[in-house]
């Protein structure tokens with residue numbers, strides 16, 4: 001059964017990736033950022049104008065899958081990275097994200113009261129979540145970018161904008 005959170009695709013031991021060698025998408029992006037050719041929101045994704053916040057176009061989910069596959073292969077860790085273990089690792093990382101928000105009360109968009117160090121810590125933990133999510137999808141043979149498109153199409157059918165605008169009701173609560 002769908003939940004509200006399934007629609008909220010604002011969406012990432014520690015998972016680690018490293019950029020590929022020369023010519024990879026990450027390096028090209030970083031070079032472009034250094035030249036000022038792309039609009040980087042900041043080291044940790046913070047923007048002065050949260051309403052205009054956007055992601056960088058690279059790396060793609062496939063780039064992330066490939067970088068993590070290389071990282072895992074180089075360490076002979078595939079023997080540990082079965083789907084169930086990856087799921088538990090991802091949930092553990094979600095817990096690390098939750099820890100950063102624990103006891104703070106409500107937090108405003110853009111995290112205006114957070115220090116740069118806290119923002120970077122959040123960026124790291126969200127990345128751990130995403131890295132494990134991508135590897136879990138890979139090991140389950142789920143083509144995640146295409147699956148997201150299919151799921152968002154289902155969400156649009158389930159929650160027609162004309163019907164649910166401004167309401168937080170679940171789809172089962174709407175009358176036809």
Ligand SMILES: [Mg+2]
Nearest residue numbers: 014096125128
């Ligand atoms: Mg972590």
